[in-house]
Amino acid sequence: MSVLIFIDTNEGHVKKASLEVMSYGAKLADQLGTVAEGVALGTVTEDLSALGKYGVKKIHHVNNDVLNHFDAQVYTKVIAQVAEKTGAAVVIFSNNVDGKAIAPRLSARLKAGLVSGAVALPDTANGFTVKKNVFSGKAFANITINTAIKVIALSPNAYQVKTGGGSAEVVPFTTNVEPGKIKVTNVTKASGEVPLTEAEIVVSAGRGMKGPENWGMIEDLAHALHAALACSRPVADAHWRPHNEHVGQTGIAIAPNLYIAIGISGAIQHLAGVNRSKVIVVINKDPEAPFFKAADYGIVGDAFEVVPKFTEAVKKLKGS
Amino acid sequence: MKILVCISKTPDTTAKIAFTDNSTKFDTNGVQWIINPYDEWYALVRAIELKEKDSSAVIHLVNVGSADAEPIIRKALALGGDEAIRVNADSHDSFFVASQIAEVAKQGNYDLVFTGKETIDYNGSSIGGMVAELLDLPYVSLATKFELSETKATITREIEGGEENCEVELPVVVSAQKGMAEQRIPNMRGIMAARTKPLKVVEPTSVTPLTNVSGFGLPPAKAGVKLVSPDNVEELVRLLHEEAKAF
Numbered sequence: 001m002s003v004l005i006f007i008d009t010n011e012g013h014v015k016k017a018s019l020e021v022m023s024y025g026a027k028l029a030d031q032l033g034t035v036a037e038g039v040a041l042g043t044v045t046e047d048l049s050a051l052g053k054y055g056v057k058k059i060h061h062v063n064n065d066v067l068n069h070f071d072a073q074v075y076t077k078v079i080a081q082v083a084e085k086t087g088a089a090v091v092i093f094s095n096n097v098d099g100k101a102i103a104p105r106l107s108a109r110l111k112a113g114l115v116s117g118a119v120a121l122p123d124t125a126n127g128f129t130v131k132k133n134v135f136s137g138k139a140f141a142n143i144t145i146n147t148a149i150k151v152i153a154l155s156p157n158a159y160q161v162k163t164g165g166g167s168a169e170v171v172p173f174t175t176n177v178e179p180g181k182i183k184v185t186n187v188t189k190a191s192g193e194v195p196l197t198e199a200e201i202v203v204s205a206g207r208g209m210k211g212p213e214n215w216g217m218i219e220d221l222a223h224a225l226h227a228a229l230a231c232s233r234p235v236a237d238a239h240w241r242p243h244n245e246h247v248g249q250t251g252i253a254i255a256p257n258l259y260i261a262i263g264i265s266g267a268i269q270h271l272a273g274v275n276r277s278k279v280i281v282v283i284n285k286d287p288e289a290p291f292f293k294a295a296d297y298g299i300v301g302d303a304f305e306v307v308p309k310f311t312e313a314v315k316k317l318k319g320s
Numbered sequence: 321m322k323i324l325v326c327i328s329k330t331p332d333t334t335a336k337i338a339f340t341d342n343s344t345k346f347d348t349n350g351v352q353w354i355i356n357p358y359d360e361w362y363a364l365v366r367a368i369e370l371k372e373k374d375s376s377a378v379i380h381l382v383n384v385g386s387a388d389a390e391p392i393i394r395k396a397l398a399l400g401g402d403e404a405i406r407v408n409a410d411s412h413d414s415f416f417v418a419s420q421i422a423e424v425a426k427q428g429n430y431d432l433v434f435t436g437k438e439t440i441d442y443n444g445s446s447i448g449g450m451v452a453e454l455l456d457l458p459y460v461s462l463a464t465k466f467e468l469s470e471t472k473a474t475i476t477r478e479i480e481g482g483e484e485n486c487e488v489e490l491p492v493v494v495s496a497q498k499g500m501a502e503q504r505i506p507n508m509r510g511i512m513a514a515r516t517k518p519l520k521v522v523e524p525t526s527v528t529p530l531t532n533v534s535g536f537g538l539p540p541a542k543a544g545v546k547l548v549s550p551d552n553v554e555e556l557v558r559l560l561h562e563e564a565k566a567f
Contacts, residue, residue, distance in 0.1 A: 010480065070484075072449065072459050095445070097479050100437075101461040104449030108418060113530030116444050129534055136440050137539075138337040144534045181458040181492075185474075186485040195481035201567060225567060236498075243464070243498045244478065249333050249440055250357050251498060258566035269333045275539070279564045281556070282545070292545050297559060301550025309553040314567075317557055 004088035012045035017094035026055020042067035052168035071180030095153035113145035136272035199228035206232035208263015266291025358436025362496035398506035398514035418450030448495035464499030
């Protein structure tokens with residue numbers, strides 16, 4: 001028996017989300033009196049044994065070139081084989097882009113109950129119950145998994161990365177990997193920017209900015225804070241900003257440490273996508289904006305005056 | 321060309337979220353029901369656009385739910401579905417629902433199965449992947465663009481911090497999100513036509529759910545906002561740094 005963790009990589013580098021999943025899986029393994037093991041697919045340029053510090057004791061590495069392009073169908077077959085061979089009782093993913101594609105497939109393949117979007121460690125005192133967000137973050141549900149093997153997809157930024165342990169034993173796992181049916185033709189990445197779902201700090205702006213030409217000051221603040229950029233739905237719908245920056249109920253749901261909302265009134269649909277943020281700052285000239293009710297800190301004021309001062313104050317603090 | 325679009329019934333995005341029966345059931349009192357926005361705005365509308373280009377295409381809708389899902393199924397027919405299949409069962413868990421959809425898909429021999437990227441109530445993002453696995457088909461999730469030439473699909477999907485383009489021969493299962501299409505409003509002709517379009521009710525296949533909901537809860541309320549004067553932005557930065565330890 002073991003807890004098996006999918007170590008998700010990007011161009012050979014281990015994603016931050018995977019560090020969270022390893023920390024979570026190691027703690028769960030302790031709780032169940034077993035060990036945490038990892039599975040990594042394709043070329044990995046980092047030293048996998050160093051991931052032992054996140055609590056994984058052994059990493060099964062399937063180093064096959066076919067796996068250098070993501071295909072959920074192919075990945076699922078390989079992970080299922082590793083899970084069977086290692087006698088995994090729980091298989092854990094991040095509920096990130098890749099995890100959302102693989103975890104449900106693995107659940108259906110192994111007939112193993114799935115909780116996706118988990119936000120806490122399972123309660124194993126009486127059965128196996130996992131807390132997850134529902135209604136786009138407006139509520140949570142406790143889901144009981146009734147099968148021998150369990151699959152969990154952990155929400156990004158829901159579990160703190162913990163380091164401690166030593167090094168992991170890396171063992172090659174050899175299996176025949178059939179190429180998948182999906183042919184990846186091109187990958188484009190916004191270089192140097194922080195992916196929104198992995199960002200610790202997010203600076204987000206709305207209609208209060210009056211037009212796309214005014215985003216310079218938002219970008220300056222984001223830059224000073226090393227933050228990712230986001231926006232409200234009307235802004236994306238008006239094509240002031242790209243759709244992939246739209247956070248909210250029908251956009252991307254995020255849970256950064258700090259969410260700064262500028263010129264966003266805070267409609268219930270927007271709040272649903274951001275209310276798991278640990279600290280929320282609202283800057284709005286309307287004191288009646290509903291967002292203030294969901295905020296930790298606020299400034300009632302004109303964004304055009306406040307934001308440049310904010311950026312200067314951050315630079316000053318970081319410079320000192 | 322046969323397209324199957326999965327349609328889920330969800331509470332309206334402005335619905336008040338509350339629970340009854342000792343926090344084990346969603347309180348449906350006063351709730352307006354809608355088609356899950358991802359299913360409607362992106363999956364269904366993109367299917368309709370494909371049909372507008374290729375008039376031989378047929379769009380079937382599938383819903384797993386009780387009879388009270390029929391108004392939203394009729395709305396989907398009014399938007400442009402050709403016929404609908406309702407699997408007469410409660411949606412116990414995602415595996416149960418996916419198994420029902422997979423059964424319908426097997427019998428209908430579809431070239432393309434579209435789902436929304438997730439439902440706005442359960443937020444599972446699971447149905448597309450499970451259906452694909454049960455049918456042993458490729459799955460492209462979080463698609464923002466979908467083009468078709470003959471039997472080859474060209475798809476753009478979201479990845480962390482960017483996007484990926486890929487090609488795949490049909491059949492394929494695709495989950496759709498923003499970018500794929502634009503929301504439409506049904507017109508009077510569509511609404512009239514929908515009344516007579518076939519809505520078949522089939523009984524569920526026997527499947528044991530793998531999970532169950534043991535309870536719901538609401539997140540703790542915020543302690544209240546701490547307001548800082550717009551003339552003292554440095555104080556806000558100090559609070560964020562020293563008190564909230566946000567950076």
